Amino acid sequence: MRIKVFILFISYLICNQSLSFSQTKASYPQRFFDPGKLTEVGVYYYPEHWDESQWERDFANMKALGFDFVHLAEFAWAHLEPEEGIYTFEWLDKAVSLADTYGMKVIMCTSTATPPVWLLRKHPDIAIMKENGMRLDHGARQHPSFSSTFYREYSLKMIEKLAQHYGPDKRIMGWQLDNEPRPAADYSEVAQQRFRDWLKTRYKTIDKLNKAWGTAFWSQVYNDFSQINIPQLSVRFMNPHQILDYQRFITDETVSFLDDQARTIRKYASPDQWITSNYIPEYGDGHLRASKEQDFPTYTRYQVFGENLGIGPRGYRLSHVERIAMANDFFRPVRNLYGVMELQPGQVNWGQINPQPLPGAVRLWLWHVFAGGSKFTCTYRFRAPIYGIEMYHYGIVDTDGITPTRGGLEFKKFIEEIKLLRKAYNPKAKNNAAYEARRTAILYHHENTWDMQRNKQTTQWNTINHVSKYYDALKSFGCPVDFIEEQTDFNNYKIIIAPAYQLIDSSLVKKWTAYVEQGGNLILSCRTGHKNRNGQLWEAPFAAPIYELIGSKIDFYDLPLPETPNHVLFGNIAYPWTSWGEILLPDNGTEIWGTYEDDFYKGSTAITFRRLGKGTVTYVSVDSQEGKMEKEVLKKLYSRLSIPVLDLPDGLHIEYRDGFGIAVNYADKTYTLPVPENVKYLIGDKTIPTAGVSVWVEN
Template sequence: MLTNRLFTKKNIFLSTPLKKCFLAVAVMALFNKQGEAQSNNSFFKDKDLMQVGTYYYPEQWPESNWERDIKKMSELGFEFTHYGEFAWAVMEPEEGKYNFEWLDKAISLAAKYKVKVVLCTPTPTPPVWLTQKHPDILMVNSDGRTIQHGARQQASWSSKKYREYIEKIVTVLAKRYGNNPNIWGWQIDNEPSHYGNEYDYSDNAQKSFRIWLKKKYQNIDNLNKSWGNAFWSISYNNFEQIRIPNGKELVAQPNPHAVLDFKRFTADEAADFVLYQKDLLRKHVKPEQWITTNLMPTYPAVDPLRMKSLDVHSYTKYLVAGYDNGQGEQGFRMGSASSIGFSNDLFRSINGLSGVMELQPGQVNWGLFNPQTMPGAVRMWMYHVMAGGNKFVCNYRFRQPLSGGEQYHYGIMKTDGVTVSRSGDEYIKVIKELEVLRKAYKPAAVPAILNKRKAAILYSIDSRWEMDNQPQTNQWNYMEHVNRYYNGLKALGAPVDVIDETKDLSAYPFLVVPAFQLLDNTLVERWKTYVQNGGNLIITCRTGQKDREGHLWEASFQQPILELIGAKEIYYDHLPVYLMGKVSAGDLSFDWNNWGDILDPASGSVWAKYEDQFYNGKAAVLNRKAGKGTVTYIGTDTDDGRLEREILRKVYQQAGVSTLNLPEGVIVEYRDGFWYGLNYSSKVQQIPVPASAKIIIGQKALKPADVVVWQE
């Protein structure tokens, strides 16, 4: 299945929007209205560590194959399967005429062979009778083209008519299977998105956007003022005159405040679409059946943090499709460690219950190019999922399809339907190794050193949306910037949570705030309190340039954070792609050309300086002590992350916390009494396994894409 793709700064920018002072109003109102689901460990047993499943599509195969396939699935050790997300046309072949006999049989066969079922709502694929009867349910892309029947995710989240039909099919499903003992959980939709089209410009979306704006601004004068509509004489007389900002309809760039609001609206609409279905299900399904949706973690138009009331938070992950070069010569066959790691730490941190509903099973069909995965890579990804605290992992799919749009997409089984594929063998190996780990499992406290190293990254999708729309340099990429810090923390052996600003900051000895461009003084005061109470705060470039609505401050540039970081003034520079500037920190020298904040210190220490350009000798990194804690401001964004990693290490050293020094591409994680070592690099690596440790799986010397698991 098409999923999130990693784009390099030299290629394509990930665009889009989320939170703010409006966080306190509209976004927080959304969260408060729907409530945060409490972590419910009754859904899962700790001793299971992680359960392994596989997608199956009975409607896509002859009925004579079903029992053979599901029996084989069970024999190979898969604990659950996944039905129905694309089956609306089979469930309801004509309006109001339902056909569930095939699904009854498929669920019964799964029960017969002791395979649990995750059942899905079929809303990503409305049937043709529905789209032809009500073509207004279809989304419209930025070119003004109505997206037609023939693929998936073509419906508008804003269509009331579509929701009427959703209510019918979801309610029928919930009533029929809500008490079925073999239904383990429910998945809403599938990768809610519009894929490459991203945003909906249909009349439904236009109307809903105006309603959203009315609720936010109350009257048109407030909107005109907030959007700065006196500029270019954009001002509106009423909300009905407003259209969704679309650069393809304009001779110049859209109003940035309108774009930010539209991205917020879209994320709210996606969340409402999912949570609407959750509420329909919860009316009829028993409490033991958990509810989730599978999101693409860094897909910019949809925000997992707006869906906090789901029972479980799950994601889709594909690492090898020609978009991610990984680490070293063979990295393109493994992907980047941060791809799974960051997703783990974002989704798990929402309420403690997370899973990977769709993990790459091997070679795929939709990439820039589609290489074979490195032998062992699929197995390594599964261990990374488990090490990240996820309760389950599921691959897409059990059988490689013989027809349709994904013929070249690997499955657990080869095209003959009876032979296990080469990457399928890796799933089977992990399933067998899980039996060993489950026998060795014993509850254990988190090692003290990990509690000392624990860090959080404060993620701001609002800031991401705003900067994606106004990057200022063709080299800026928010996710690449964040990952430089994420990778730096993991190299130190630090446990990481990726959090939003609703979380308790005091739970983390170290807090990284990357490019938090949109903020208010209330948040800055929270940061000050965090530092005064002993926290170590690391802030990066672009933070605090604007208020929550994307306005520059009528004050010094980045005024709200100047006192906090110990600066009198900040201005910034960019260099062309062909020119690298120099920054020095002690005896070390680093290259940069993406973004450079030039700092005029007011207090504290200068930890790094620029070594060329007209500001030669000016500060690039500041550090100061405040109360019981410290503040470090890193003004330079690099390509290779070496500067960022070195400054992080120095912050930990200053705090007296010991760290690891892991090579790039090497990951060490701890979960439930087990330590995991993973090698995403293209070289053999020695993992720092203590001499006293008991190795359960593997060995200290890891070849590329290999894994070691030990207990201490």
């Protein structure tokens, strides 16, 4: 199998000689994984935290539990380089050798989230400066600035040494860059200058910047780039266009720092070693899908940390069904695969309230990650810490270093169940045809979230919640969902939803129009098309560039008070809304699907549908309170398009991958699965309890 994959990859390289190495590498990440293994499971281990005499016992216990790989050196810079220019890899070499002795591969990490104290004391300006002038200090993590030129350069020296040492090592399966990297505001002078330089590159002249930022307003005009400072984000009335560009800048700083690391590692890494970073799925973060040099993304997911989510009074012990599902569907389309680098093994310590997960929850989450297509899942961490800020955080084994926790035993059970699936794996098997026929794309761009969250116009608006209303409806239909970007080939999807897509340009409208005319079905929702890419309103009626596409005009929009919701009538049911509603003036030939029920615009149009060429456009001008209206609109559209959908109850998800059907149940009740009677169950059966999992193949 490995020889065949290698031959395919070489053929791919020959056929694509014009592509850069990074483009080619990113185009074929599947080569890193044996499809017959389906998925692999690993665990974080920190040998530097424990007496060396215990290491071999720990590695032996990892293997006994069934782990395939171990994750090392994430926060170990002070141990790798205890003094400037003095590198000590002997201790890490021993840990890698022990992993190999017990048949486990290694994920090697760069330690850039935790620079050693000697570096910070010698160069205090590498630390982030807050808006109030305070610098972060040693003793935490993720305190260095991605905008510190010196820090970036010095980090790459350490990474190069690490890559030279472990790049040729066949025991290393892949690399993780940094840890949960996220854009952070830094007000240091070097960051200020890098922002000015970034703006010069973007706009070329100060006149173009002034126009893009609308600086004629409030006498904000700049005469030179040197006059520009980083916007004070805590000030309510700062220029929104300047803030939009600053968010772009710190996103680029994060991405370029990670990509510089990847390029450094790739100079020495074996072709069999992949490169990734682990992201927190906060969908307003702009860097999550932007790296060009990483092979694929991975994400971190903690489900239970005291938030009031889930179904029923104890739902917080399982969490919301969409937390894992949406992360799967968001990251998978980037490279057509993904991994999960941190999955909660049990109770955590950093929430405001830290309850125990429900028995069976950890296994449920593992199966849900797998259902979305993950190639591996890793958990933080093997041994529960006995000192440091993460005391009381569960591990795979307890604080004695030996006894498996309940979560550890659930990992063991999942690993054993995956071995059963490997025996049943058929590389020629296809996913359920009806499932694939329902595949839907959500067009999403983080800059829309930035712009709307900064200028919400009402406390009731939440961009991600709005997107989730459409996403949740699709998952209740049993739809496979891909979050896509504007450069994606729209024609790969029969249905595309672009919720609240506020920032647009003429090229996007043309692409939407061509997609519909060629037979695509487009759903747009409120706030779409209100602004250009600089976040400025059009010198025209609200959203005028999309009028021809949707077959309607927007008369005005309204924002009711929370205490007095208005209603939209759709299908003889009145749905409450308080967030955002646009009053439409439909053209002749545009169907009216929903109308407003209250206030001075009672009877006005709220939801429209029209045919355009071979396809259709649906416009939903209102954001309902609970998302039930959005679900019914989609249900009507799928029926009109003759696409059969499921009607799954809250908390139940069904996915297919590699020919296997997988159901997970987050609800507080037992369900009967709506699947054919002739399927063969490999895990569970047709009746699925709370925290239950069923896996089947279709005969």
